[in-house]
Amino acid sequence: MCIFFLKGCEASVLLNATKEGGAEKDGFLNLSLRGFDVIDDVKSAIEKSCPGVVSCADILALAARDAVQLTGGLFWKVETGRRDGRISLSKEIDANLPFSNFNITQLKQNFASKGLTKKDLVVLSGAHTIGSASCLTINTRLYNFTGRSDTDPALDPTFASELKKKCKPGGILPVFELDQGSSTISDAHFYKAVRQNRGLLISDAALLDDHATRAYVKRQSTSAAGATFGRDFGKSMEKMGRIGVLTGSEGEIRQRCALVN
Ligand code: HEM
Known part of the structure; x- marks a missing residue:
């Protein structure tokens, strides 16, 4: 879902690479x-009955909401x-997306650069109530946190040992639940895990x-x-859904989501 963070909600993430470079x-x-x-x-079905009207950016925003709703009670209004945007370049990613090794200052700066507050940061991080991250993503945290073959002291030691049994140094797989024991249900459980140093x-x-x-x-x-999380999440998702939106004569309505017209 970090898709919204590069240029915003204009579906550039769906485009294929071109001769200009990787997408x-x-x-x-x-x-x-x-x-x-x-x-x-979804796009093909919509184009058949209503050609040239519904953008890939809207389809993506609606599909993200519906997919999350299927995992539990979270729901928000999608404007x-x-x-749709016309440009997608992989080289622009590093300057825009938040990295998983960012500290709180870097995270706040990254969110602020998109007009999002620290409340949005903590609320939207709650999206990690579902899904998984790979062994590759957490390898440095487990085996080389400060470059001295050490483990992040902020990680619960028992949890770290459990992870190390399955995730070997330099390993890519397996994947681990972002919200241990509750990663198929969208709820506030993620915050419990974070509080117990099991994020x-x-x-x-x-x-923290x-x-x-x-x-x-x-x-x-x-x-x-925990009941207020759903309301907060909806509000922040609506806000994130307005980032970098193209309207009027900007961009286009793509015929196929992977290709510009
Ligand atoms: C706060 C900054 C964020 C960082 C640093 C971050 C980073 C990551 C990383 C590294 C992964 C795992 C990738 C992998 O190993 O395969 C991930 C997964 C995920 N992120 Fe984020 N993320 C952030 C914010 C968000 C936001 C704002 C959302 C949505 C609102 C989101 C939704 C997700 C979801 C749903 C997954 C699971 C994907 C899957 O199961 O394949 N994340 N994120």
Whole structure:
């Protein structure tokens, strides 16, 4: 879902590479993105009954919402009317997407550069209530945190040992649940894991390093307050869904999501 973070919600992440170079989907940080065929199928069906009207950017925003809704109670309103971008370059990824080894200062800066607050940061990180991360992603955290063959001391030691049994130095697979034991259900459980130092990514653990984000993690990790997560998440997703939107005569309505017209 980090798809929204490069230029914004204009579906450049769906485009294929061109002679100008690799596309966003070819970039290292996006290698685990999948489901492009599902979006293509939706687009073909819509084009048959309503050609040239519904953008790939809107389809992607609606599909992301619907996919999350299928995993639990989270739901938000998706505004429509976006148009599709025409450029997608993998070389632009590094300057825009947040890296999983970012500390809290870097995360806040990255979000602020997109007009998102630290509340949005802690709330949207809650998207890691579903899905997984690869052994490759957490390898440095487990085996070479500061370059001295060490493990991140912020990671619960028992959890670190469990991970090391399956994730070997330099390994790529397997993948691990971002929210251990609850990664197919979208709920506030992720915050419990983070509070117990069982957040998988350095960026998840970093939420404990700022006064306000830590307070939010604490509040959401108690079951009574967890109920407000759904409302907060919806609000922040709506806000994120407005980033970099193209309207009017900007961009185009692609005929096929992987190709510009
Ligand atoms: C705070 C900054 C963020 C960082 C550093 C980050 C980083 C990552 C990384 C490294 C992975 C695992 C990739 C892999 O190993 O395959 C991941 C997975 C995921 N991220 Fe984020 N992410 C961030 C924010 C977000 C946001 C804002 C959303 C959506 C609102 C999101 C949704 C997801 C989901 C759903 C997955 C699981 C994907 C899967 O199962 O394949 N993330 N993220």
